[in-house]
Amino acid sequence: MYLRELKLKNFRNYKEQALNPSRGFNLLLGNNAQGKTNLIEAIYLLSSGRSYRTPVDSELLRWGADTLYIKGAVVEEGGEKSIEIGIRGSNKRVKVNGVQLSKRGELFGKLTTVIFSPDELKLVKEGPNYRRKFMDQEIIQIKPAYYYVLTGYNKVLSQRNSLLKDSMKGRANIDTLEVWDKQLTEYGVRLIYDRQRFIKRLSGFAKQMHSKITNGQEDLEVTYQCCVGPKEEESLSxxxxxxxxxxxxxxxxxxxxxxxxxxxxxxxxxVNVNGIDVRKYGSQGQQRTAALSMKLSEIELVKSETGEYPVLLLDDVMSELDLLRQEYILGNLARVQTFITCTHLTGVMKKRCDKGKVFNVNSGIITTEG
Ligand SMILES: Nc1ncnc2c1ncn2[C@@H]1O[C@H](COP(=O)(O)OP(=O)(O)OP(=O)(O)O)[C@@H](O)[C@H]1O
Ligand SMILES: [Mg+2]
Known part of the structure; x- marks a missing residue:
């Protein structure tokens, strides 16, 4: 799928902006603090209903404005659809094809995106919560129903935890614990079932991707550390x-x-590269490439599960990679709509720009070259 048109009103430093991206390569070029990441954030917002930079919606309003509006036209095999998001104060409305959604989960899968920003290094470097978030977000895009199971699980988990806390003060009710355990098991089992399947497929794609990016030098192994043990693809029972x-x-x-x-x-x-744990022993570049391979593997996973390629959002990625890796990435994404930010054009990018569009971003105003 691809974004054919994007309109922004009072979003971050954009007052009023319309954009017609190319269905291939889109370069967002501009100095620091001009609005490149803000644009990436707006596209991500259309796909997930939330920003990846802040949980506070009102921060997205242009300073001094009290409402914001974003609209995207998304094209896929079955036709075109519109996604609209409006925020007034802390009140948010999301519409698909003009119909207002009642739950956030209804938006998932309407515009699938894969985002890679400098923050993504945390996926390999930091604690397990980043990797769990990665698993969950990826599965949700492919199988939106997973979102409801996950929220159900988290609710029961927090109820069970407060019961355990009460028990430390001598106020536990063991019958209630049995009830929570039953529900926790039902939700938990379904999460594991999906994680087993998706992570196995994702690691296959990540392995291929990593081998290509590193020119066959490195072997990436992503393995699911499942709480019920290391078995693959079991039945629910x-x-x-x-x-x-x-x-x-x-x-x-x-x-x-x-x-x-x-x-x-x-x-x-x-996450292992050539048999070693990259989190502990990998170089900064190895960690970055491993994270990139994991993220890019979603592209093929989403395509194989949904039949449509997602939109790829690459923020500040190029400057951090060596030429070989830049070449590979730009050369292999011809069928994927890609938005890429940078402060200056490199030779590798110039080559690709022939087949796409260059947008100059300057103080919240976007102009097209040529
Ligand atoms: N709610 C807001 N209203 C108005 N301006 C905002 C708001 N939030 C952020 N900005 C401004 O938007 C500007 C551009 O931010 P953005 O992160 O998009 O820059 P960038 O072009 O990606 O820069 P860099 O190359 O440094 O990453 C910032 O200078 C910031 O002051
Ligand atoms: Mg930026």
Missing amino acids: DIRSRFGKRLQSFRGRDFKTGVTNFGPHREDLS
């Missing part, structure tokens, strides 16, 4: 029986610590 037993066996520890020590909220992905 197999997962359920192991989940139930494990949850039981952790009970003593849960009562002692006042939190739930077992479950998908404690899972992780291991």
Whole structure:
């Protein structure tokens, strides 16, 4: 799919801007602090209903303005659809084809995006919560129903945790714990079921991608660290029986610590390059490339699961990569609509620009070259 048109009103430093991107390569060129990342953020907002930079919607309003509006026209095999987002104060409305959505989950999958920004390095470098977030976000784009299971799981988890906390003060009700355990198991098992399947496919694509980017020098292995053990693609009932037993066996520890020590909220992905853990031992460049391969692998995963390529958003990526890696990325994404930000044109990019559009971004005003 691709974004045919984008309109912004009072979004960040944009007063009123319309844009007709190319269906291939789109370069956002400009000095620092001109609005390049803001534009990437606007496209991401259309795809997920939330910014990746802030959880506070009112920060997105142009200073001094009280309403903002974004509209995107998205083209895919089945035709074109419009996505509109309006924010007034802390009130947000999202419409698809003119119909207002009642739940955020209804937006998922309407415009699929893969974003890579400098923050993505955290995916390999930082704690497991970043990798869990990665798994969840990717699965949600492909299978929006996963979002409801995840929110259900998190709700039950926090109720179970407050019960455990109460029990430390001597006010526990064991019958209620049984109820939460049953629900936690039902939601947890479904999360694991999807994670097992998607991560296996994603690691296959990530491995291929990484080998291409590194010219066959590096072998990337992304493995799902599942809380019920390292088995692949089990049935729901197999997962359920192991989940139930494990949850039981952790009970003593849960009562002692006042939190739930077992479950998908404690899972992780291991990321190895040529057999070593890149998180601990990888160089900065290796970590960046591993994160990039993991992210870019979503492109093929989304395509194979939904039949449509996602839109690729690359913020500040090129300046951080060596020429070989830049060449590979720009040379291999011909079928994917790509938005890429940079402060100056490099030779590699100039070559690609022939087949796309260059947008000059200057103090919240975008002009096209030529
Ligand atoms: N809510 C807002 N209203 C008006 N201006 C804003 C708002 N939020 C951010 N800005 C301004 O937008 C400007 C551009 O930000 P942006 O992050 O898009 O820059 P950039 O072009 O990506 O720069 P860099 O090359 O440094 O990454 C910033 O200088 C900031 O002051
Ligand atoms: Mg920026």
